[in-house]
Amino acid sequence: MELWQQMVRDSVHSVDQLVEKFGIDRTVAEGLDEFFQARINPYYLSLIRYPGDPIWRQCVPDKAELDDLEGFEDPLQEDRMSPVPNITHRYPDRALFLTTSQCGMYCRFCTRKRKVGNSDKISMKELESAFKYLEKHTEIRDVIMSGGDPLMLTDVMLEKILKRLRQIPHIEIIRIGSKMPCVLPHRITPKLVEMIKKYHPIYVNTHFNHPWEITPESTKACEMLANAGIPVSNQAVLMKGVNDDAEVMRELFTKLLKIRVRPYYLYMADETRGANHFRTSLETGLEIMQKLRGYTSGLAIPHFVIDAPGGGGKIPILPQYVLHRDEDRVVMKNYKGEIFVYREAHNGEVKPDLKIPIELVDKKNGNGSNGNGSNGNGSNGSSKKPRNYKEKVEVTEVATSNN
Numbered sequence: 074m075e076l077w078q079q080m081v082r083d084s085v086h087s088v089d090q091l092v093e094k095f096g097i098d099r100t101v102a103e104g105l106d107e108f109f110q111a112r113i114n115p116y117y118l119s120l121i122r123y124p125g126d127p128i129w130r131q132c133v134p135d136k137a138e139l140d141d142l143e144g145f146e147d148p149l150q151e152d153r154m155s156p157v158p159n160i161t162h163r164y165p166d167r168a169l170f171l172t173t174s175q176c177g178m179y180c181r182f183c184t185r186k187r188k189v190g191n192s193d194k195i196s197m198k199e200l201e202s203a204f205k206y207l208e209k210h211t212e213i214r215d216v217i218m219s220g221g222d223p224l225m226l227t228d229v230m231l232e233k234i235l236k237r238l239r240q241i242p243h244i245e246i247i248r249i250g251s252k253m254p255c256v257l258p259h260r261i262t263p264k265l266v267e268m269i270k271k272y273h274p275i276y277v278n279t280h281f282n283h284p285w286e287i288t289p290e291s292t293k294a295c296e297m298l299a300n301a302g303i304p305v306s307n308q309a310v311l312m313k314g315v316n317d318d319a320e321v322m323r324e325l326f327t328k329l330l331k332i333r334v335r336p337y338y339l340y341m342a343d344e345t346r347g348a349n350h351f352r353t354s355l356e357t358g359l360e361i362m363q364k365l366r367g368y369t370s371g372l373a374i375p376h377f378v379i380d381a382p383g384g385g386g387k388i389p390i391l392p393q394y395v396l397h398r399d400e401d402r403v404v405m406k407n408y409k410g411e412i413f414v415y416r417e418a419h420n421g422e423v424k425p426d427l428k429i430p431i432e433l434v435d436k437k438n439g440n441g442s443n444g445n446g447s448n449g450n451g452s453n454g455s456s457k458k459p460r461n462y463k464e465k466v467e468v469t470e471v472a473t474s475n476n
């Protein structure tokens with residue numbers, strides 16, 4: 074048995090352990106165990122610094138889970154979009170492939186509780202119909218292996234699946250969605266990465282939510298993946314009491330970059346049953362994004378998205394940077410709240426009667442300034458407003474885009 078398997082076996086999981094270790098009332102612990110079993114491996118347990126801290130909240134069952142009657146069992150409607158067992162086909166050219174129900178830790182906020190835990194929740198016997206579906210659907214060029222956590226499979230089983238996927242000519246990219254680099258980094262062994270790299274191009278999407286999860290062990294795991302030519306990106310979830318703070322997020326994302334993990338998505342928490350107590354307001358997320366953009370490198374800034382309930386897919390959400398837009402111009406504010414005008418070109422030409430200088434008025438100091446941060450009107454401090462500049466811009470169109 075490998076070390077990581079031993080650690081899974083030694084996880085906190087029973088009602089007795091929940092009562093003894095975390096002081097949970099026995100009746101509540103029984104209810105929680107029935108709702109969604111616990112699995113806290115010794116490594117992740119060792120990251121807890123005090124009761125109720127951001128690590129604790131992610132892994133220790135909470136009575137609040139039982140009080141949430143509003144959430145959905147399958148908020149993203151993955152099962153409705155499942156043409157055969159183990160496959161969800163939501164987007165045109167990619168498919169989700171569920172390969173196991175097991176995880177190195179069971180996250181209390183998990184969106185896929187209905188599929189995770191007992192081994193019969195995702196049947197390995199039904200992999201064949203999934204392979205057949207992927208073979209038949211030539212439009213699928215990107216397969217995301219998920220679960221559960223595919224890295225809970227043995228190297229032998231994982232290789233069987235990768236080999237089979239690589240025999241399908243139209244599948245160009247294989248992604249492995251795994252929380253193991255974060256929750257049980259000992260799983261990333263030299264043998265594993267040597268095996269995976271035979272099946273390139275392989276990408277790994279991992280899931281760190283808090284800077285305390287970046288340890289010497291998780292750093293080593295991510296670096297081993299990167300050294301094997303496997304790009305690693307991160308999908309974090311915004312959660313109350315875990316990471317709903319701009320400074321925590323900035324630290325998480327910049328530290329991820331240092332261990333060669335690209336922050337990719339930041340999700341609003343799904344409307345998952347038993348996880349309502351983790352949800353923040355959208356405003357909190359937007360404020361965090363606003364405090365990141367411009368204040369740290371763009372590489373450290375993920376796409377902020379809501380995975381739309383009902384299976385609508387990921388929808389990017391941006392703070393309001395575009396204040397006004399018409400066919401001749403876009404009026405925008407930058408990360409400091411300063412206003413700029415960008416002129417649209419029509420057939421390569423800017424309308425001659427619309428020469429709007431790229432200039433703004435610094436309301437605080439009354440100084441004009443250009444986009445380079447220098448004073449656009451010379452040094453006399455007088456401010457000249459751009460032609461057509463409106464002091465109060467009516468927002469006629471809400472534009473969101475990915476930067």
Ligand code: SF4
Nearest residue numbers: 176179180183221252
């Ligand atoms: S690792 Fe992923 S699938 Fe497993 S419990 Fe955590 S969030 Fe759910």
